[in-house]
Amino acid sequence: MSGLRVVEVGHGYGAGAGRVEVLHDVSLAAAPGELVALAGPSGSGKSTLCHLAAGFERPDRGEVAVDGVPTAGVTDWAVVAVVPQQHGLLAGLSVEDNVCLPAYRAGVDPTAAFSALAEALDLDAFTRRGVRETSLGEQQRTAVARALVLSPRVAVLDEPTGHQDDDHVTQVVAVLAAAAHAGSAVLVATHDRRVWEVADRVVRLDEGHVVQGRHRA
Numbered sequence: 001m002s003g004l005r006v007v008e009v010g011h012g013y014g015a016g017a018g019r020v021e022v023l024h025d026v027s028l029a030a031a032p033g034e035l036v037a038l039a040g041p042s043g044s045g046k047s048t049l050c051h052l053a054a055g056f057e058r059p060d061r062g063e064v065a066v067d068g069v070p071t072a073g074v075t076d077w078a079v080v081a082v083v084p085q086q087h088g089l090l091a092g093l094s095v096e097d098n099v100c101l102p103a104y105r106a107g108v109d110p111t112a113a114f115s116a117l118a119e120a121l122d123l124d125a126f127t128r129r130g131v132r133e134t135s136l137g138e139q140q141r142t143a144v145a146r147a148l149v150l151s152p153r154v155a156v157l158d159e160p161t162g163h164q165d166d167d168h169v170t171q172v173v174a175v176l177a178a179a180a181h182a183g184s185a186v187l188v189a190t191h192d193r194r195v196w197e198v199a200d201r202v203v204r205l206d207e208g209h210v211v212q213g214r215h216r217a
């Protein structure tokens, strides 16, 4: 199956008595063109699942793959791109260079994608500024733009609206929906109902178990 596939994943941290089992037999999928929201209480395992989906870690058990290839071996942001909870921007670079970095690395001209994302995410007023001289919300939107600049096959976003006001939440949600509409498989870990409302599916985690899925009415 194409897109993101998580099959019977178990994952934890530490060893011996201090071992914490975080994910238990978790399966989910995001097909190309689908926006899947990952919901659940704090500590339920959303970020852990995002890390695995992004390929930052290899699952202890089960499989996490994009188009059949384990994400842990994928470094190409045209295949899997991510917005980590802490954004992961390069502090020494401008907003524009952060957004365009995946394109520079891939040898792709980012001009058209950058200007569309900068306008859609209200970055235009500070694109030449260093990211250190921008607000946390601006940094978060910069990280969203960076994840989408190559129109990745899979985009994984951890709480991408957490630092946004209402108007900017609307912009981020619209950009994520547009990315899915354009063919990306989009996985969004979020407490934000406004993301759940546009999602094709909401997968809920509780203590590392999938407890329900909801198809949009």
Ligand SMILES: Nc1ncnc2c1ncn2[C@@H]1O[C@H](COP(=O)(O)OP(=O)(O)OP(=O)(O)O)[C@@H](O)[C@H]1O
Residues within 6 Å of the ligand: 013, 014, 020, 022, 040, 041, 042, 043, 044, 045, 046, 047, 048, 049
């Ligand atoms: N490196 C680690 N070592 C040990 N335990 C960890 C580690 N990372 C996460 N955990 C634990 O795993 C559990 C799940 O954490 P995770 O960050 O995935 O939850 P979350 O659902 O994203 O929470 P939040 O909504 O607060 O961001 C928590 O109990 C957390 O303390």
